[in-house]
Amino acid sequence: DIVLTQSPASLAVSLGQRATISCRASKSVSTSGYNYIHWYQQKPGQPPKLLIYLASNLESGVPARFSGSGSGTDFTLNIHPVEEEDAATYYCQHSRELPPTFGGGTELEIK
C-alpha cells in the first residue's frame, strides 16, 4: 500500500498568516498528467469535507484561500490568509492505486 506521511503533525498559525501542510507519498502518485492526491478538512464531531481534488482543483464552494500543489511524491496544501474557522485537522488521500489510503492528519490551530 502507498503510505502518505503528513507534516507537521500539528501547527499553530496566526490569524491572517499562511498555513502550509505537506503530504509525502511512499511512491509516485502521478501518472498520465494527473496527480492523484486529494485534501480534506475535518472539524470535531463532523465527517471530513473535500477541499481539493487531483492535487490542485478547488472543490465547489471551498474558499479560494485554500490551494494545493505538487507532483510525484510531494504535495502541499496552503491556506492563506488563515481564518478562525480554518481550525481543523487536514488529511491527504491518494487514489493512484488500490487501496486508496489517507495521511495521518495535520491539526491546525489558529493563534
Added chain:
Amino acid sequence: QVQLKESGPGLVAPSQSLSITCTVSGFSLTSYGVHWVRQSPGKGLEWLGVIWAGGSTNYNSALMSRLSISKDNSKSQVFLKMNSLQTDDTAMYYCVRDPFYYGSSWYFDVWGAGTTVTVSS
C-alpha cells in the same frame, strides 16, 4: 441536495457480525458509486470498499475475507456487512459518494455523518 445517512447497531459483541445501512438521497445509486470509510483513533481513516453504479465491488484486500457490500437501488440503500468483528474494528463508519458520474474517481465528495460502532462484550 445530496445526502447520505448511516444506521447501525452501535454495539457489537466480539466475533459477531456488523450490518450497516446507508440511505442516500439527492442522487441515484444507478449513476454513482458509494464507498465505505472508517475512522478510529488507532488506525486513522481507512478505506473499506466500494460498490459501483453497475453493481460491481472492490474491497480493501486487508478486509476482503470479512467484508461484503451490496445495495438496493430501488430503496436507495447501500449495505455493509462485516464478519468476525474484533475490538480493533471499533470505529466511526462512514458511507461516502464517489463524484464521478457513471465512472470512478476514487475520492469522496459527500460524506454521511457516520455511525459509531463499538466492539465490546
